[in-house]
Amino acid sequence: MPGVLLLVVALAGDAYVRPSAPAERTAPGVRTFCPGSGPCAELGGLTAGPTGHRPGRDEPPAPRPGAPFAALQLNLCNSGFASCYAQVNNGRAVAEAYAAIIELRPQVVTLNEVCRDDVVTGLHPAMLRAFPGDPVFWAFQPAADRVVRSRPYRCRNGEPYGIGILGRVDPAARGGVAVFNGLYPQQADGPDELRVWLCVAAADRYHACTTHLTFASAAVAIRQCQHLLRVEIPAMRAAVGSSTPVLVAGDLNLAVGGSPDVRDCVPAGYHHVGNGNVQHVIATSDLSFADARSHPMRHTDHNGWLVSAEL
Numbered sequence: 001m002p003g004v005l006l007l008v009v010a011l012a013g014d015a016y017v018r019p020s021a022p023a024e025r026t027a028p029g030v031r032t033f034c035p036g037s038g039p040c041a042e043l044g045g046l047t048a049g050p051t052g053h054r055p056g057r058d059e060p061p062a063p064r065p066g067a068p069f070a071a072l073q074l075n076l077c078n079s080g081f082a083s084c085y086a087q088v089n090n091g092r093a094v095a096e097a098y099a100a101i102i103e104l105r106p107q108v109v110t111l112n113e114v115c116r117d118d119v120v121t122g123l124h125p126a127m128l129r130a131f132p133g134d135p136v137f138w139a140f141q142p143a144a145d146r147v148v149r150s151r152p153y154r155c156r157n158g159e160p161y162g163i164g165i166l167g168r169v170d171p172a173a174r175g176g177v178a179v180f181n182g183l184y185p186q187q188a189d190g191p192d193e194l195r196v197w198l199c200v201a202a203a204d205r206y207h208a209c210t211t212h213l214t215f216a217s218a219a220v221a222i223r224q225c226q227h228l229l230r231v232e233i234p235a236m237r238a239a240v241g242s243s244t245p246v247l248v249a250g251d252l253n254l255a256v257g258g259s260p261d262v263r264d265c266v267p268a269g270y271h272h273v274g275n276g277n278v279q280h281v282i283a284t285s286d287l288s289f290a291d292a293r294s295h296p297m298r299h300t301d302h303n304g305w306l307v308s309a310e311l
């Protein structure tokens with residue numbers, strides 16, 4: 001079943017939520033969104049700094065065509081359980097990611113293998129620092145526990161474990177931020193978590209999605225990927241009523257030339273750029289790729305994947 005919409009509208013003062021289903025406030029400025037199955041997602045931030053500007057209802061949006069846009073995909077291996085944590089991380093990957101955000105200033109950061117606190121208190125402040133005065137948001141979707149699907153899978157430190165998105169919203173944009181999330185109907189057998197997806201439609205500028213597909217079965221991973229690109233994202237675009245560019249970034253556990261090939265997931269009207277391994281960006285063709293490069297990361301087993309484009 002397609003995901004459901006949670007709409008946050010930026011007006012003068014605080015952001016507020018206009019949900020299509022009841023949303024629960026769990027902390028000041030934080031909203032919880034629960035799909036039909038799987039654990040709830042959270043959305044926070046969306047407050048401009050002291051120099052931030054929120055346009056009036058009748059102000060025109062800022063020009064979009066040709067605007068530079070960069071997205072950074074990071075897999076931080078920060079659950080505390082995976083072997084890469086003891087080998088290279090040991091609690092240092094979040095600080096390294098913080099430095100990467102400050103250096104590269106991507107408008108969107110997609111995060112895999114992170115704990116909730118890594119997103120909310122570890123890396124959201126980096127976006128605030130990178131874009132002082134601009135509205136920036138964080139969104140977090142826990143992976144699901146195999147025993148009780150509505151319960152979050154947890155990091156070794158007890159925090160919910162999953163995927164996240166950080167993003168900057170153009171201060172002149174209108175339309176708010178819409179959040180979609182869900183648990184894949186296709187899941188592989190095995191001891192690991194149940195896989196999920198998360199999308200944010202940021203005002204009238206972009207739709208950004210992330211996911212971390214199963215490593216246990218390439219056949220299931222390609223079906224998860226196709227479900228996101230061919231079912232959930234079209235439903236999201238229809239619900240939002242927007243044809244703005246879509247970008248999907250994540251560790252897909254699929255490769256170019258593999259069996260199946262990650263390109264079997266790319267629908268008509270989209271194009272793809274990968275890092276030669278399992279990290280990929282898939283985007284609508286109206287998001288024109290200008291450059292893609294690896295960003296060295298010493299404290300995780302995946303380098304960052306930075307893609308620059310024009311909206």
